[in-house]
Every structure is written in structure tokens, then in C-alpha cells.
Amino acid sequence: MKALTVVPLQAGSVAVVDMxxxxxxxxxxxxxxxxxxxxxxxxxxxGGEYGWAPPGxxxxxxxxxxxxxxVSVDSAPGSGFAVGDLVVGVVRRPDPEPCGACAAGQFDMxxxxxxxxxxxxxxxxxxxxxxxVEADYAVRLEPSLESVGMLMEPTxxxxxxxxxxxxxxERAYTEQHRVLVTGAGPIGLLAALLASQRQLEVHVLDLPxxxxxxxxxxxxxATYHHSGVADAVSGCRPDVIIEATGVGQLVFDAMQxxxxxxxxxxxxxxxxxxxxxxxxxxxxxELVLENDVVFGSVNANLRHYEMAREALxxxxxxxxxxxxxxxxxLSQFADALERRDDDVKVVIDLAA
Ligand SMILES: [Zn+2]
Numbered sequence: 001m002k003a004l005t006v007v008p009l010q011a012g013s014v015a016v017v018d019m020x021x022x023x024x025x026x027x028x029x030x031x032x033x034x035x036x037x038x039x040x041x042x043x044x045x046x047g048g049e050y051g052w053a054p055p056g057x058x059x060x061x062x063x064x065x066x067x068x069x070x071v072s073v074d075s076a077p078g079s080g081f082a083v084g085d086l087v088v089g090v091v092r093r094p095d096p097e098p099c100g101a102c103a104a105g106q107f108d109m110x111x112x113x114x115x116x117x118x119x120x121x122x123x124x125x126x127x128x129x130x131x132x133v134e135a136d137y138a139v140r141l142e143p144s145l146e147s148v149g150m151l152m153e154p155t156x157x158x159x160x161x162x163x164x165x166x167x168x169x170e171r172a173y174t175e176q177h178r179v180l181v182t183g184a185g186p187i188g189l190l191a192a193l194l195a196s197q198r199q200l201e202v203h204v205l206d207l208p209x210x211x212x213x214x215x216x217x218x219x220x221x222a223t224y225h226h227s228g229v230a231d232a233v234s235g236c237r238p239d240v241i242i243e244a245t246g247v248g249q250l251v252f253d254a255m256q257x258x259x260x261x262x263x264x265x266x267x268x269x270x271x272x273x274x275x276x277x278x279x280x281x282x283x284x285x286e287l288v289l290e291n292d293v294v295f296g297s298v299n300a301n302l303r304h305y306e307m308a309r310e311a312l313x314x315x316x317x318x319x320x321x322x323x324x325x326x327x328x329x330l331s332q333f334a335d336a337l338e339r340r341d342d343d344v345k346v347v348i349d350l351a352a
Pocket of ligand 1: 094095098099100101102103107109110111112113114115
């Protein structure tokens with residue numbers, strides 16, 4: 001099989017290599033890779049900043065935003081999967097001696113960091129023309145999602161974020177009417193999609209004045225803002241902010257921008273080493289005097305995959321397709337890893 005690989009922590013090592021076809025063990029499906037979504041984590045791994053190869057292997061097969069088609073269920077009879085099923089593989093696996101969270105099925109909340117992740121941490125990813133996955137960590141999608149199913153994994157990130165926003169809200173009297181999403185990249189747009197499915201009034205902030213991002217926001221019936229966070233916040237007084245840029249200043253502006261009992265969910269990762277001048281006292285007063293909550297969210301567990309599947313199935317297919325701004329064959333993977341200003345989601349076609 002062909003696989004997109006890197007030597008972790010070695011910039012410039014990314015290459016498509018021939019590897020032996022994977023052989024499913026008991027309980028595993030054999031899957032033909034169809035497509036792979038590319039995200040910032042992949043770009044960081046390719047840049048040598050991140051990533052761990054499986055023990056005993058020099059290279060790591062990249063890819064965690066998967067989509068494939070089952071070609072054999074011989075090793076997983078009785079799993080409920082059939083040849084031809086469209087599937088997505090779950091990214092994270094619990095640590096071998098599960099911590100309390102992993103033992104409770106909440107491996108997204110792993111306490112000890114000894115979890116593993118397909119395509120990121122000690123397990124080969126889904127960036128290959130054939131892959132295997134445990135049936136217990138595969139999610140079947142309906143056939144109509146074939147063109148967009150690789151959006152499933154990023155959608156799970158927002159399914160978890162919204163799940164936690166709802167649970168935090170329920171700790172006391174709650175009214176959530178308005179949400180501001182900062183950033184109209186793939187994560188921000190999917191946050192807005194899920195918010196619109198929750199019947200919230202949705203506002204999205206980004207920089208471009210025109211083009212695809214504003215169009216996709218407005219197609220959800222949401223309001224697009226491009227004149228800064230202060231204007232956006234005063235224009236909508238959000239009950240919830242989903243921060244999807246990781247821009248340090250925006251994170252602190254968001255923390256001070258919610259109404260009473262506001263909830264801010266941080267999903268973006270900021271680079272370290274940059275210094276901001278922040279009025280810590282003002283941030284503290286805002287959080288305390290308004291009963292605000294700020295929390296970070298990453299990864300997703302099986303329950304969130306189920307929620308994400310439902311969200312994608314309920315979404316307008318053509319809206320999801322418009323999010324995919326480039327599709328690149330595996331042989332031209334370098335193009336896919338290069339960020340362009342007008343990119344939203346870039347996808348590598350594995351079947352080509
Ligand atoms: Zn754990």
C-alpha cells in the first residue's frame with residue numbers, strides 16, 4: 001500500500017512510501033482509504049514540531065481525519081459492519097492501563113497522557129490506501145456522506161465542545177440564546193453549524209470582508225462580523241463564545257466579552273513565547289462577578305463521534321462540500337500541506 005509518512009520531529013521527512021498491506025487482527029476491519037482531511041496538527045507534524053512513531057518504527061503514517069470503505073469484515077464477524085460500508089476511524093485509544101477517565105470511556109479526558117492517537121501519537125494514521133481499524137473504533141456513515149465524510153473528525157471536536165458547553169450551563173439556571181464563534185476556519189464553521197442546529201442565534205467573526213467564509217456563515221442563517229471582536233461582542237452580547245483561532249489577544253478579549261453566566265470554550269492552540277499585556281484584575285472581576293466559565297476542549301470520545309455523525313447527516317451536503325476548497329491526489333501531497341489564504345479545508349484523495 002501507499003502511505004503518507006513522516007519521521008517524527010524531523011522536518012522535511014514527509015514522503016509517500018510503499019509499505020506492506022496491513023493485516024487485520026481479530027476484531028478489526030480492513031478498509032480502503034478514500035480521503036484524508038489535512039489540519040494544523042498534520043502541518044505541525046510534517047514541520048517536525050510534533051508526533052511520535054509507533055514503537056519499533058522509524059516512520060509514522062500521517063492522518064487522523066479519515067474516510068474509507070470497508071473491504072473485508074472477515075476478522076470482525078458479528079461486528080455489524082459490512083463490505084462497502086463507509087467508515088471513519090476514531091483517533092484516540094485509551095491508555096493500556098486505563099486511568100479513571102479512560103476506564104469510563106472518556107479517553108478524551110485521559111488523566112495521565114498515556115493515551116495513543118492514530119496518525120499523531122504512537123499509532124499509524126489513516127493516510128494510506130489501505131488501513132485497519134478495530135470495529136469498536138469505527139463509525140459507519142450513511143452513503144450520502146461519501147464526498148464529505150472526512151469532515152467527521154473535526155466535527156467530533158465541536159460535538160464535544162457543545163456537549164461540554166451544555167453541561168456547564170446546566171450547573172445552574174441557564175439561558176443560551178446567542179453564540180459568537182471567533183474564526184471561520186473549518187473548526188469555527190463547524191462550531192457555527194452545530195450552533196445553528198441547536199437553534200441558537202449564531203455570530204461568526206473573522207478577517208475577510210468577502211468571499212467564501214462570509215458566504216458559508218450567511219448560508220447558515222448566521223451573522224458574519226469582520227470589524228473586530230469588540231464590535232462583534234457589543235453587537236450580539238453572546239451567552240457562549242467558541243474561540244477557534246488560538247490568537248492570544250482574541251482569547252482574552254473573548255473571556256471579557258460574554259454576558260452574565262457566560263461560557264467561553266477555547267478550541268484553538270496558541271503558540272507559546274508571545275507576550276501580551278493583559279489586565280488580569282479586569283479578567284478576574286469579569287469571571288467572578290458574572291459567574292463566567294472559561295474552559296479548554298480537545299479531542300472526542302465515542303459518544304461525540306455519534307453526535308457528530310448525527311450532525312453531519314442533518315447538515316446540508318452542498319454546504320459541507322463548499323467547505324472543502326481543495327482536493328489533491330496523494331501523489332501531490334505537498335500541495336495539500338501548503339497553506340493558502342483562501343483554503344478552508346484541504347483534502348487528500350487516497351483512492352486516486
Ligand atoms: Zn487515560
